[in-house]
Amino acid sequence: MTAAFYAGVHIVTAVLAKDGKSVSSHTERDAILQQSNSYRELWTHYYQLKDLSLTARYVADQKQWVAYESIDSHVIRRYLYPLEKSAIRALCIDTPPRITLQQKDESDPSD
Amino acid sequence: MSEGATAPDTGPRAVLQISWRLDREQQFVIELPQEDRIVQTGEQIIKACDLQITGVLWSKEFRAMLGRIGEFCASNKEHISACYTSLRSNKICVFFCPRSESFDFELSDALAEFSIEISERYSLVGRVHLRQVPLWDVESFVPSDSLQFTGWDSESKS
Numbered sequence: 001m002t003a004a005f006y007a008g009v010h011i012v013t014a015v016l017a018k019d020g021k022s023v024s025s026h027t028e029r030d031a032i033l034q035q036s037n038s039y040r041e042l043w044t045h046y047y048q049l050k051d052l053s054l055t056a057r058y059v060a061d062q063k064q065w066v067a068y069e070s071i072d073s074h075v076i077r078r079y080l081y082p083l084e085k086s087a088i089r090a091l092c093i094d095t096p097p098r099i100t101l102q103q104k105d106e107s108d109p110s111d
Numbered sequence: 112m113s114e115g116a117t118a119p120d121t122g123p124r125a126v127l128q129i130s131w132r133l134d135r136e137q138q139f140v141i142e143l144p145q146e147d148r149i150v151q152t153g154e155q156i157i158k159a160c161d162l163q164i165t166g167v168l169w170s171k172e173f174r175a176m177l178g179r180i181g182e183f184c185a186s187n188k189e190h191i192s193a194c195y196t197s198l199r200s201n202k203i204c205v206f207f208c209p210r211s212e213s214f215d216f217e218l219s220d221a222l223a224e225f226s227i228e229i230s231e232r233y234s235l236v237g238r239v240h241l242r243q244v245p246l247w248d249v250e251s252f253v254p255s256d257s258l259q260f261t262g263w264d265s266e267s268k269s
Contacts, residue, residue, distance in 0.1 A: 014215045030238075031238070035224065035230065043227065044223040044227075045222070045223075046239075047223045047226055048220070048222075048223055049239075051219065051222070051242055054242065055243065055245070059244075059245060059248050060247075064213060064245075065213055065245055066213060069239075070213075074216050078216065
């Protein structure tokens, strides 16, 4: 979730940079996104990624708060991909390849 | 203030005007209720008034925002179990605890929309951060001096 949020941070920052808006903090980024109608779609998805990530980092039991199964279906597909899609439209670039999540193999020694 | 505008001891008073342009450096003697006197410049008086007016407006808008948050809780009570607010040095945090044990994605959609409404309608209040946190770990996120919203849920025991 934290990785998804920071992917979101880079996506949003890229869109803002294209529009000539330089941000140096989360506060600045949030303020610009919230205060402009043109970023409403970005904000809607970005806000939710941020809220999830902030809580998931510090909550006592992460799996109870967000089940592993819902990370792909909800966090990635419901928030990150739409955010990415909005940014692609804004940036006029080609669609990048999709991320695929797999359950980690417990016996994998390469961890 | 016009030259020699000394106030009479009794009787009706004319409206006295303090001008930023003309009286900024002018000193004024202010009589307090206990017959104490303080000397302030026009600039100090104007800034104090401005601050007081801003404070009153902020307070009015803050109360209106709290009312709107209460309404939001009531209209989403099937999703919200508890709601708290906390004043921080640079922002106001509002914590929504879902009825579910896990993150409520539907509530999150509603909060995303609501965050835009709050920032547009109550801009004078400053930065407001809406968060969804679990009721079962509320102590980890909600400061002990937070205020809890009550009365919006008829089943609420608070």
